[in-house]
Amino acid sequence: xxxxARFFLxxxxxxxxxxxxxxxxxxxxxxxxxxxxxxxRALFTEFGEIVSVKVIIDNATGMSRGFGFVEMADKxxxxxxxxxxxxxxxxxxxxxxxxxxxxxxxxxxxxxxxKKPGMGGPRxxxxxxxxxxxxxxxxxxxxxxxxxxxxxxx
Numbered sequence: 001x002x003x004x005a006r007f008f009l010x011x012x013x014x015x016x017x018x019x020x021x022x023x024x025x026x027x028x029x030x031x032x033x034x035x036x037x038x039x040x041r042a043l044f045t046e047f048g049e050i051v052s053v054k055v056i057i058d059n060a061t062g063m064s065r066g067f068g069f070v071e072m073a074d075k076x077x078x079x080x081x082x083x084x085x086x087x088x089x090x091x092x093x094x095x096x097x098x099x100x101x102x103x104x105x106x107x108x109x110x111x112x113x114x115k116k117p118g119m120g121g122p123r124x125x126x127x128x129x130x131x132x133x134x135x136x137x138x139x140x141x142x143x144x145x146x147x148x149x150x151x152x153x154x
Contacts, residue, residue, distance in 0.1 A: 023051055024078035025100040026070045031055065032091040033064045043090060044070050048077025069100055 028040065041053045055068040072078040078099070086097040 022075055023071055023073050024075045026072065026078055026081065027067065027096075027098045027100040028070055029067045029096040029098070030093050031064060031066050031068055031095060032093045033066065035064060035068070035091050037068075039091065040068055040070060043085065044072065044081055047072070047081035047084065049073040 026044075031040075035055060037053045037055050040055060041050055044050055044053070049072065051071040051073050053068065053070050056065045057063065058065050070081075072081065082097050082099065085095070087094055
């Protein structure tokens with residue numbers, strides 16, 4: 001019995017352990033335009049092993065856009081870095097450090113977020129069944145002799 005339980009539980013525990021220790025990408029916002037990759041790497045190295053560091057550069061101006069990404073090897077070290085570095089003063093600015101969101105993480109893969117069923121899209125076809133008449137037709141108006149005399153005077 002012990003061998004069977006160990007066989008069924010160990011792949012699950014192995015999978016959970018690998019998911020928890022997987023590398024994690026961090027978003028670093030409100031960076032000083034003079035911040036370099038080396039200075040950002042030096043800031044994060046005290047919290048664990050760093051896989052990559054990117055400072056995003058604007059193609060038109062060649063200057064930093066004020067944010068970057070740091071990928072750390074261990075998820076636990078990443079959370080430690082978020083707790084200690086978020087809202088600190090770094091190179092003249094108060095930076096924000098958060099877990100980076102993946103591209104295309106919106107439901108349905110389309111921009112605009114979640115849409116309720118029945119909202120948007122083509123209009124429904126018009127109703128084809130006969131609708132009840134809202135009121136019966138009016139009876140003919142009774143004619144008086146005065147009306148006939150008015151038209152016959154010419």
